[in-house]
Amino acid sequence: MRPDYPIKTARLVLRPFEMSDLDDVFAYRRLEEVNRYLYSEPYTRAEAAENLAKWTAQDEIIEDGQSLALAVTLEGQVIGEADVKLLSADHRQGEVGYIFNPAFHGQGYASEAARTMLGLGFEELGLHRVQAECDVRNEPSWRVMERLGMRREAHFRHKEIFKGEWGDSFVYAMLAAEYRTLK
Amino acid sequence: MRPDYPLKTDRLVLRPFEEHDLDDLHAYRSDPEVCRYLYTHCATLEDSADRLTKTLTMSELTEEGQWLVLAAYLPEAGRVIGDVVLKWISEKHRQGEIGYVFNPEFQGRGLAREAAEEMLRIGFEDMKLHRIEAQCDPRNEPSWGLMERLGMRREAHFRQNEVFKGEWGDLYIYAMLDEEYARAS
Numbered sequence: 001m002r003p004d005y006p007i008k009t010a011r012l013v014l015r016p017f018e019m020s021d022l023d024d025v026f027a028y029r030r031l032e033e034v035n036r037y038l039y040s041e042p043y044t045r046a047e048a049a050e051n052l053a054k055w056t057a058q059d060e061i062i063e064d065g066q067s068l069a070l071a072v073t074l075e076g077q078v079i080g081e082a083d084v085k086l087l088s089a090d091h092r093q094g095e096v097g098y099i100f101n102p103a104f105h106g107q108g109y110a111s112e113a114a115r116t117m118l119g120l121g122f123e124e125l126g127l128h129r130v131q132a133e134c135d136v137r138n139e140p141s142w143r144v145m146e147r148l149g150m151r152r153e154a155h156f157r158h159k160e161i162f163k164g165e166w167g168d169s170f171v172y173a174m175l176a177a178e179y180r181t182l183k
Numbered sequence: 184m185r186p187d188y189p190l191k192t193d194r195l196v197l198r199p200f201e202e203h204d205l206d207d208l209h210a211y212r213s214d215p216e217v218c219r220y221l222y223t224h225c226a227t228l229e230d231s232a233d234r235l236t237k238t239l240t241m242s243e244l245t246e247e248g249q250w251l252v253l254a255a256y257l258p259e260a261g262r263v264i265g266d267v268v269l270k271w272i273s274e275k276h277r278q279g280e281i282g283y284v285f286n287p288e289f290q291g292r293g294l295a296r297e298a299a300e301e302m303l304r305i306g307f308e309d310m311k312l313h314r315i316e317a318q319c320d321p322r323n324e325p326s327w328g329l330m331e332r333l334g335m336r337r338e339a340h341f342r343q344n345e346v347f348k349g350e351w352g353d354l355y356i357y358a359m360l361d362e363e364y365a366r367a368s
């Protein structure tokens with residue numbers, strides 16, 4: 001599955017990453033607050049470049065386990081990233097995620113971008129169910145999931161050690177039938 | 184970790200499977216009622232023999248990813264009436280999973296509970312696990328009823344997260360933490 005780029009929403013443009021996005025990406029990936037509830041740690045500039053190179057090389061999904069990470073741009077500036085992952089073609093399962101520059105929080109951009117990723121999952125990948133996970137303390141993240149109409153399916157307690165302490169996580173999900181009703 | 188066999192509960196003896204358990208194992212593994220909500224289809228005698236061969240060596244846990252599979256032997260009946268498992272999911276995160284499959288002929292007497300409690304004990308006390316989970320199909324009420332009696336909490340209800348035997352299947356995941364186990368026992 002390779003979407004028709006660029007993907008335009010009401011206010012945003014989503015497209016594959018380019019190496020010229022390095023400054024914009026490093027601007028938020030270097031921040032402690034952005035990484036607080038992610039498995040990653042703040043990037044050095046070299047790490048940002050290294051990851052950017054990986055993302056630019058992945059602009060389509062062919063098999064299980066692959067994800068498509070797109071640059072979310074506002075007036076030409078990358079303000080965050082949104083991704084969709086194919087978990088299982090057999091079971092038509094996928095996952096979405098999003099990371100945004102805190103300077104652009106609170107304006108519904110993450111919801112707008114994540115809704116686009118749900119659309120890619122259900123319409124382009126033909127998924128039956130799309131899930132999203134986050135740390136339970138990351139309320140802005142699961143609020144986005146709820147705004148999108150996803151349902152909380154799991155609250156895992158202490159399923160893993162996250163950054164040195166026992167972590168809890170939420171799993172939200174939406175089915176294709178629910179997506180069609182909400183659309 | 185290798186338990187000190189045979190493990191005894193009030194009414195059961197838990198021990199590794201032995202070659203001569205084939206008939207007892209096959210009696211319930213071939214039962215349509217038993218395999219309705221298992222990932223496996225109803226076992227042929229050959230399937231049961233293969234399963235038995237694999238489980239003969241699953242008597243200890245030495246690295247994550249391994250399963251401990253024990254036969255639940257009921258002395259009063261002179262038969263193996265089910266199997267219980269403990270999977271070591273993660274060493275770093277101290278996670279495990281239990282499971283149980285019993286012969287319906289012996290259901291309703293709390294025998295599965297006795298065996299499952301022993302697996303929780305091995306997991307929390309011998310393996311020092313921090314969290315043990317158990318999964319089942321939501322339609323398998325006897326199975327999750329037991330998880331609740333064991334004091335496990337329902338942490339997840341995944342809706343249609345997989346195609347199960349030709350139709351969309353749901354999944355319950357129950358779990359218990361070591362501190363909950365310590366309080367309950």
